[in-house]
Amino acid sequence: MIIDVHNHIVPEQFPSSAGRAAGKKWPYMEHIEPGKANVMIEGKNFRTVQSGCWAVPRRVAELGNQAVDRQALSPMPQLCDYSLDLKDGSDLAMFLNETILRMIEAAPDRFYGLGSVPLQDVDAAAKMLSKVKSMGLHGVEIVSNIEGVSPGDPRFIPFFKEAASLGLAVFIHAQHPTYMDRLVGHPMLENSIGFPIESALAAASMITGGVIDHAPGLRVLFSHGGGNFLLLLPRLNNAYSGQGPLKGTVKRAPMEYAREFFYDDVLFDNRAVRFLIDMVGVSQVMIGSDYPFMTRKQTADQEFTELKLTAEERELVGSKNALRFLGIGD
Amino acid sequence: MIIDVHNHIVPEQFPSSAGRAAGKKWPYMEHIEPGKANVMIEGKNFRTVQSGCWAVPRRVAELGNQAVDRQALSPMPQLCDYSLDLKDGSDLAMFLNETILRMIEAAPDRFYGLGSVPLQDVDAAAKMLSKVKSMGLHGVEIVSNIEGVSPGDPRFIPFFKEAASLGLAVFIHAQHPTYMDRLVGHPMLENSIGFPIESALAAASMITGGVIDHAPGLRVLFSHGGGNFLLLLPRLNNAYSGQGPLKGTVKRAPMEYAREFFYDDVLFDNRAVRFLIDMVGVSQVMIGSDYPFMTRKQTADQEFTELKLTAEERELVGSKNALRFLGIGD
Numbered sequence: 001m002i003i004d005v006h007n008h009i010v011p012e013q014f015p016s017s018a019g020r021a022a023g024k025k026w027p028y029m030e031h032i033e034p035g036k037a038n039v040m041i042e043g044k045n046f047r048t049v050q051s052g053c054w055a056v057p058r059r060v061a062e063l064g065n066q067a068v069d070r071q072a073l074s075p076m077p078q079l080c081d082y083s084l085d086l087k088d089g090s091d092l093a094m095f096l097n098e099t100i101l102r103m104i105e106a107a108p109d110r111f112y113g114l115g116s117v118p119l120q121d122v123d124a125a126a127k128m129l130s131k132v133k134s135m136g137l138h139g140v141e142i143v144s145n146i147e148g149v150s151p152g153d154p155r156f157i158p159f160f161k162e163a164a165s166l167g168l169a170v171f172i173h174a175q176h177p178t179y180m181d182r183l184v185g186h187p188m189l190e191n192s193i194g195f196p197i198e199s200a201l202a203a204a205s206m207i208t209g210g211v212i213d214h215a216p217g218l219r220v221l222f223s224h225g226g227g228n229f230l231l232l233l234p235r236l237n238n239a240y241s242g243q244g245p246l247k248g249t250v251k252r253a254p255m256e257y258a259r260e261f262f263y264d265d266v267l268f269d270n271r272a273v274r275f276l277i278d279m280v281g282v283s284q285v286m287i288g289s290d291y292p293f294m295t296r297k298q299t300a301d302q303e304f305t306e307l308k309l310t311a312e313e314r315e316l317v318g319s320k321n322a323l324r325f326l327g328i329g330d
Numbered sequence: 331m332i333i334d335v336h337n338h339i340v341p342e343q344f345p346s347s348a349g350r351a352a353g354k355k356w357p358y359m360e361h362i363e364p365g366k367a368n369v370m371i372e373g374k375n376f377r378t379v380q381s382g383c384w385a386v387p388r389r390v391a392e393l394g395n396q397a398v399d400r401q402a403l404s405p406m407p408q409l410c411d412y413s414l415d416l417k418d419g420s421d422l423a424m425f426l427n428e429t430i431l432r433m434i435e436a437a438p439d440r441f442y443g444l445g446s447v448p449l450q451d452v453d454a455a456a457k458m459l460s461k462v463k464s465m466g467l468h469g470v471e472i473v474s475n476i477e478g479v480s481p482g483d484p485r486f487i488p489f490f491k492e493a494a495s496l497g498l499a500v501f502i503h504a505q506h507p508t509y510m511d512r513l514v515g516h517p518m519l520e521n522s523i524g525f526p527i528e529s530a531l532a533a534a535s536m537i538t539g540g541v542i543d544h545a546p547g548l549r550v551l552f553s554h555g556g557g558n559f560l561l562l563l564p565r566l567n568n569a570y571s572g573q574g575p576l577k578g579t580v581k582r583a584p585m586e587y588a589r590e591f592f593y594d595d596v597l598f599d600n601r602a603v604r605f606l607i608d609m610v611g612v613s614q615v616m617i618g619s620d621y622p623f624m625t626r627k628q629t630a631d632q633e634f635t636e637l638k639l640t641a642e643e644r645e646l647v648g649s650k651n652a653l654r655f656l657g658i659g660d
Contacts, residue, residue, distance in 0.1 A: 145512065152514040179509040182475065182531045184482040185538035186575035189566075193534045196562035197527055201512045204523045208515035228561035232526035234599035235554070236519075245516035269564035275605040 002300045003112075003322035004068045005171070006223055006264040006288025008076040010039055010053035011099040015091070022088040027079065039076070046078055052292035054099070056106040059292075063110065066289060067299040069319075072326060073100050074114040074141040076293075077173040082120040082146050089118035093128060101135050112326055113137035114171050119146050122155060126162040138326040139169030139219070144198040148178050152205025157214045164215040167327045172206075173223040174198035199227025204236060207257045210250055219325050221286070225267040230279050233258050262325045264288030265317070270306050282313045286322045332630045333442075333652035334398045335501070336553055336594040336618025338406040340369055340383035341429040345421070352418040357409065369406070376408055382622040384429070386436040389622075393440065396619060397629040399649075402656060403430050404444040404471040406623075407503040412450040412476050419448035423458060431465050442656050443467035444501050449476050452485060456492040468656040469499030469549070474532035478508050482535025487544045494545040497657045502536075503553040504528035529557025534566060537587045540580055549655050551616070555597040560609050563588050592655045594618030595647070600636050612643045616652045 010029075017026035030038040030045070035058070038045040052059045053076070063071065075096045084092060097115035104111040115137045117125035132140055140163070142151060149155070151172060163170050177183075177194030199222050205211075212218060222229065236254045240246040246254065259280050265273050266288040277285055289296045298306075304314045323329045340359075347356035360368040360375070365388070368375040382389045383406070393401065405426045414422060427445035434441040445467045447455035462470055470493070472481060479485070481502060493500050507513075507524030529552045535541075542548060552559065566584045570576040576584065589610050595603050596618040607615055619626045628636075634644045653659050 148511065150512050150514050154514075178512060179531070181478065182480050182508060182535070183538070184480050184484075184535040185540075185579055188575035189534075189538055189569060192565040192569040192575075193531070193538070193562055196558075196565060197530065200527065200558060201509070201523070204519075205512070205514040208513070208519055208523070210515075224565070225561075228526075228530060228558035231555075231558035231561045231597070231602055231605075232523055234597060234602055235522045235526060238598050239519060239522040245518035245522075249515055267561070267564060268568050269609075271605065271608050272561055272564055275561075275601065275608075278601050278605075279599075 001069045001319040002067060002287055003319045004071045004289050004291065005221060005286045005322050005325065006266055007071050007073065007291040008053070008293065009073050009100060009103060010049050010076045010079070011095065012054040015095060020088050021085045025081070025084060026088065041078065047293070050292055054103070056103055060107055060110055062291070066291065066296050067301065068287070068289070070110055070112065071291070072112040072114050072138065072322065073103060074171055074173070075100070075116050077141065077143050077175045080116050080119070080141060080143050080175070082118070084120065086118060086121045086124055089120050090124060090128065092116070093118050094131070097132060097135060097137060100137065104136075114139045114141045114169065116140060117142065119156070119159065122159050126159045129162050129166055129168055133166045133168055138328065139163070139171065141171040141173055143173050143175035144202040145176055145178060150205035150209070151202050152207065152209030152211050154209055157211055160211050160215040160218055164218040169219045169221065169325050169327060171221045171223070172199070172202050174202070174227060196224060196227030199224055200229040200232055203229040203258070203261060204232065207236070207250060207254045208246065212257050212260070213251045219262065219327065221262040221264065221325055223264060223266065223288070225263045225265060225272065225276050226261070230276055233279065259284060262286060262321065265303065266290055270303060273303065274307055277307070282309070282316055283321060285317050286325065287318060331399045331649040332397060332617055333649045334401045334619050334621065335551060335616045335652050335655065336596055337401050337403065337621040338383070338623065339403050339430060339433060340379050340406045340409070341425065342384040345425060350418050351415045355411070355414060356418065371408065377623070380622055384433070386433055390437055390440055392622070396621070396626050397631065398617070398619070400440055400442065401621070402442040402444050402468065402652065403433060404501055404503070405430070405446050407471065407473050407505045410446050410449070410471060410473045410505070412448070414450065416448060416451045416454055419450050420454060420458065422446070423448050424461070427462060427465060427467060430467065434466070442658075444469045444471045444499065446470060447472065449486070449489065452489050456489045459492050459496055459498055463496045463498055468658065469493070469501060471501040471503055473503050473505035474528040475506055475508060480535035480539070481532050482537065482539030482541050484539055487541055490541050490545040490548055494548040499549045499551065499655050499657060501551045501553070502529070502532050504532070504557060526554060526557030529554055530559040530562055533559040533588070533591060534562065537566070537580060537584045538576065542587050542590070543581045549592065549657065551592040551594065551655055553594060553596065553618070555593045555595060555602065555606050556591070560606055563609065589614060592616060592651065595633065596620055600633060603633065604637055607637070612639070612646055613651060615647050616655065617648060
């Protein structure tokens, strides 16, 4: 069985923006032709998407094309919008949660759910986790910075503690690089250069901010194999040795936390996936796709063969790690 | 033969700051005990350093301890200070160049030199390269951002063109992360988290800004194995395919440029060095140490053995790549 933990949904329609403080920031769908729509945010087309985003029959058919059995659905990250006020942010998060729930109900043997929370308000986000749990979702997605603040900042610890205590998984997805002034060239390089660094900064902050010390047992997934986190990890790990700056501020060596985090395999190069497995262990890596914005260029099986994984390792990366991340089974 | 391309010098004394616009920003040395001094910048101790920074006999002795035969000397990166005005910046760069030259003259069979230029003024920096060349240095060090601007920004192309045309090497060293607000915890994490990302941003910018297209043949070294550049490279490479944002803006796939850049092995984990070699080829990786601020935990030989390098590969990583980077020999 192959479970894809990194893929996204967009609702077919959003509730009306009428009477909302968000005004133009409230998203709406502009359906341009059968099976295709523009996601409109702030009056601009953020992205043209296909109906696999919301239409379960199409999505299920396309799962088959990719040799994937199940998906853990999560919102298109842009929709985790922490710039909205609390009322709008909460409404949008709950609407996404309900959309995901309806998709799961339409094909319960195909989908798990990772919802959304209004992390612009830590207490409200922590509180919504109980609702997420009671809806039967397995966790939530958040993005790699909350209005410019890395998720490992101590202010977010109550949220992560609550997720750990409820046994909900947290998918931290790269978004909104805050150093775009350092990129040279086309603005769309945001994704190729900005996003891997976002994941690195987010993952590092979850260690250096002591989040895992405060929320032991928290299950966290970083998108795109942790971006380029794994190549700063040895140096971060060094900072725990001798008189290093991490000595006395976190409980364990960074490498230990890193080997408890989860990562997808969306690294676009099997040598990078090999390196990831070598660094964090085969028990922490899972299948992802970024569907429907991207589709896998190789099936999981092709990847496993190229990586020379054993039968047992294939099972881990294919599904068992995902079930453990989602908190399913023993 | 083992050549260490990543190590630094600090002068025993700086010229007086009297009459300089720099005022307190002009560095001075506070010798606190025999063989030890504080490098004072803006009235604060930037770093306590040992006399291997300037004293050739000690440095040569410590080369032996590390089983290194030769070093390409470069300034402590903090001293490449582009915030100074042009007069002070030029004077400081030339003083560093002369300091390096004197150290080379004291042990010509031990040292090569990578000097400094006042990159706060692109034309002045380009002009100083002729002087650097006539002094017999083999290149210069610059830092990973010039007052917040990545080195791949088109404004720096005239400088890189001149370096390429003179056959001078350029060592781009991580420094001054511009996203310190994204780090959580101890300020000294700047080095472990900020620096690898600096190298990644600098290397990416050198590709996406089209620098190498304009300065073909330029030989560039990135510190710390390119930091975490190699893990964003596959995604950057993707941006050149299909309708990607790099199509039409650079001449070749990012992977091709990356395989012409040089990298040291200062990655603090042999798995990371292995990944580096797998990605960019054994012809692009060299020995480094960050001496005297750090010393290698393993000799080059120990590393080569663990990496299972062949005799020919050992020669490349040990010295031949360095000679090629420095523009020495055939």
